[in-house]
Structure formats: structure tokens, C-alpha cells
Amino acid sequence: MSASSFRDTTDPNYEEVAVIGTGAYGTVYKARDLKNDGAIVAMKRIRIQNTEEGMPMSAIREIALLKQLENYEHPNIVRLLDVKHTQQSPSEIRLLLVFEYIDQDLAMYLERCPNPGLGPDRIRDLMQQLLNGVDFLHAHRIVHRDLKPQNILVTSQGQVKLADFGLARVYGFQMALTSVVVTLWYRAPEVILQDTYATPVDLWSCGCIFAELFNRRPFFCGQTDIDQLNKIFEILGLPRESDWPENVTLPWNSFKLLPPQPIGKFIPEICQDGKDLIEKLLSFNPHHRISAHDALNHSYFRDELDSVRTSSSLSVSESDSLDTSDCRSDTPVSK
Template sequence: MEVKSESRNYSVMSEIGTGAYGTVYKARDCESGKVVALKKVRLHTGEEGIPMSTLREIGLLKHLGQLEPQNIVRLLDVCYGGISGNNEMNLTLVFEYIDMDLSTYLDRCPSPGLEPSKIKELAHQLVSGVDFLHSHRIIHRDLKPQNILVNCDGHLKLADFGLARVYGFQMALTSVVVTLWYRAPEVLLQSQYATPVDLWSVGCIFAELFRRKPLFCGTSDVDQLYKIFDVIGLPLEEDWPEVSLPWSSFRPSPPRPLKLYVSDICPQGLDLLQRLLCFTPADRLTATQALAHGYFRDDTASPSSASSEASSSSQSSAEGDSQGSNPELVCR
């Protein structure tokens, strides 16, 4: 199968995955020979036209691509195929190809897990990507391991910007954002929110780098709150008076040591995690503050040098052969 844009042709090699949004393929640019990822979006034409989430993702990624960020996936091309006989519009987004998502990366790492230095490198890149977005007034709103891409050299990039928004001080934002297990308390409570929602998700993902499984696994908004309160404790009403939490519906719960749930984390990493998983958004670290935390200044790892090395290897990964890669993960 071939996909064409106004200037390039792409030959599909294999299917990577599928979902409600459509299907992602591994493909090759017929002109340059580079391997790319094609995100074929399912669109049914009608009065509403192209979904706002798709337009938003294209617009944001085109804007960000001009700034050449290190930890944001690059949108290379957009292919519009017109309208078919069954009244479907064919729209394909062409991205740089990156080996796997973070969830797969963690699954492929054998026990007992990633080296502490590798966790630090990945966490630094994750926070750097979020800091870049927030510095340009963009909230991702759906950070989770499946939306974070990692190549075989450990270079990490944020992806899937369908829910991302450029925010303003008086903007009303929808409450139906962020996959449940990574959803901040203020979103679960349908309260006002801003960039701190991304930092809560970062905290959940940071813990998952050590655990290799999610920290809070609720089955509904209420159950997710229970799972959070079981770990960090039920906050006092005076700590967040503006939130409409039905306090009497939740049993009093003292905080438990996060070390019980993330046993291999170092003291500096534990402090960072606690500051990211603050129930009250105003008390949560910003991405800039997180980057300045002592955990990343510790000499046991050098995230900045790792990021630059990973950056230089990203291009060679994108040009990999058609058989894909067999990553050797840095594990303990």
C-alpha cells in the first residue's frame, strides 16, 4: 500500500497499532528511503468537518516543529487523500519513526528493571519535554507511557497531541482529559486546572519507571480518588477550600510512605516524586522547578549529556532497516 502527499510517496511496511483514532503504520519514504510512522486518521465527513483534535494536533506540531525541540515528536508531512465513496476522508499524518512507546520499553526490560541512571535520564527528558511545552503555553493533557516514544538508545519524545491545548488565563477547559490512571485530582474533581495536571502525570510516570506498573489503577473517577487517598492521604478541607470535594464521602486516611510503593527510589528521587504528587495543584512543582531539583543535579547520572548523545542517535534510528530494531535496554 502506498500513501501520497503533494510532494512525497510513502510505502507501508507494517502495521504498528490501531485504536479509536485510526491506525499507525511503519512506512518508508520512497524518495529518501527513511523510515517514518504514518498515523492514518479515520474521518467521516459531515457538517463538523475534520475533528478539532486532529486540527489541533497538526497545528501544534507544525508550530513546535519550527522550534526544533529535542523531546517532542516531529511531524514531517500531512497527506490528504480526498473523500472516498463511503463518505470517508483520508487524512494521514507522517511522523519521524521511533522504535517504541515507553510502555513497551518498560515491558521489554527484564527484571529487576532499569538502572537508576537510565531512569534519571528518561525522567529528565520527560520533564524537559513538558517544560518546553509549558514555556510555550501548551498543556499536553494526556501524558501516559503509551504517548511517550523511546528509541533503542533511550532518546525520549512526547507524542499524541490530540488533547493538547494552548491555554490562557481565563480559558475554560474540558474535564474529560488525561487517561484515568494518570489523571490529576483537580481533573477528577472537575475543578479548574492548568499546567499542574501535566506534572501530576509526570509524577505517576516517574514512579512507573521504577515499578514498571502504574501507581494508581482506579476503575472510575471516584475509585481513582480512593486509590490516590490510600497513598497520599485524604487532604484537609482547609488545604484546598475552593474544591468541591464531598469530604464526608471519603474515610479519613493518613498518608503512607511513598517508599512502600517505589522501593528502589533514592532519597532525592523520593523527594522529587512527593513534590510532583502533591494533591493541591499550587503546591506541585512546575516543570522548571523539577528540572532544578537535586535529583537531576546529583553526579550519579548526567541527563544533559545523555540527552545530547540520544539526540545524535535519533536520526540513525529513524533510518533503520525494514526489519525494525532489537533494542538492548539498560537494565539492572
């Protein structure tokens, strides 16, 4: 959706070019940075409800942390270039976040990839970059809490960059949403059950995304909280009662006793190491779920196994020409 170019009334340094998207919390624009030779940036405007003392302290802490991360210039984290805020009214603050501009997210990347889809080395490379970014956030005590293909950007060189991290508390993650449908598809069971949660929620999302890289469609597509849990249990089986969180509204015995199904039945192209990794990512019990650091050291990513995988897949992929699509390129992006 395009918009006529105009200066940002709150900051004359930026000129809006087009609307990229509109959500529950604000609007994202493609814009020109006029103080930097008109460089293209992504500009996100967020509405924050004021407390009596001004901007909520949680929002200030999160934004300060995001700015601090810029010092590391991590290759798998989108760059935050500028932060501004203005008092819109006594009850509302407008926050302006300026990021590097990347013109596609993972959802678009998968949509644009022609049949037969991503090659096994490309999937491995994308997952390794995704987990690198998540591991970096977790090492700095940031839980993304909303990992999904729309929040994972992919540059034209195939570099993965996580976006929208650390903003969950700024937005108010548990706030009641009226006109906006929140996607449940990548949400960990402990979040759906409204139990306490921490960094493992992001690894669950990584597991869902891992499956989607193979199938090019979401793995668990529930319409409601209960439907989402049912979709999960239809594939992974109902967990043991001892793994069910205490003091949650939905009891364990309100769900059918279902056995786990073989992952290969739903993701036929996944290798044995990949099956093991996805099962560890999609562990119902967050205490048993693999960490980002351990996932990066999983045998699925070990270089010495590459030749075995390549030779075993030649019969399937010999006809896949590398120049048919950048998607199927087996050249990994440098980490």
C-alpha cells in the same frame, strides 16, 4: 499486526507496511516514505467530525502549532514530518500525520528490561529527558493532557521523545467514548473531578511515570473515576478540605479520611531526593504542584550529588553488570 504493503490511496507518497495500533480516533501505521528513499515513518490517520464551516478551528490551530514546533527540533519531542487532510464525507475529514518512526514506547522499554530493573542513573536520565520535553511543550503553551508510557517513545540509544502531544483538542478530550476504555491511571485528580485544569496535569502524569520507572508497574490502577481517586488517597492520604476544588460533583466528605503513607513503603529503591520530587509532582492541589522547569532544577538532578548516590548504592548494585542490559547502563543520554 502486519498488513500487506500498499500505497496510501489518499497520498501516493506513502506505502503502508504494518498496522502499529488502532484507537478511538484512528489507526497508526508503519509506512515507507517513497519520496525519501523508502525511509520508515509512522503514519497516523485521524477521523475528525466536520463543522458546517469545515475542519474545526481548534484542530487547525493545534496542527499548525505542532508544525511550528518542528523548527526547534527538540531532542525530546517526536518529529512531525508531514500533514495532509482529505474530505472523506460532508461530515468527516481524514487527517494524515506523518512522524519519525521509533519502534518502542516506554511501556515496551520497561517490559523488555530484565530483573532487577532500571538502574538509578538510568531512571534519573529518563525522568530528566521526560521533564525536558514537558517543559518545552509548556513553554510553547501546549498541555499534553494524555501523558502515559504508551505516548513516550524511547529510541534504541535511550533517547526519550514525547508523542501524541497537542492532539487532545483535535480529538475532543471530553468526547463520550463508547467502545474504548480510557486509562485513568495517569490522570490528575482535577481532571477526574472535572475541574478546570492546565499545565500541572502533565506534572501529575510525570509523577505517576516516575514511580513506574522504579516499580515497572503502574502506581495508581483504578477501574472507575471514584476507584482511581481512592487508590490515590490510599497512598497520598485524603487531601485537606481546603484543597478540594469547588463546584465539582464529588464532595470531599464522600471519601474516607485516610492518612498519607510513606512513599518509600511503595517505592523501596527511591532515594531521599527522589521521594521529595515525587511528592512535589503528586501534590493533590495543582497550584502547589511543582512545574517542569522547577522540577529540572530539583536536587534529584544535581550533578554534584551523583557521587554521593553512587557510593551509597554500590553495596546494592556492584553485581549489576552494565552489559547485562542497556536498561541498567549508567551512561546518561546527552540532553
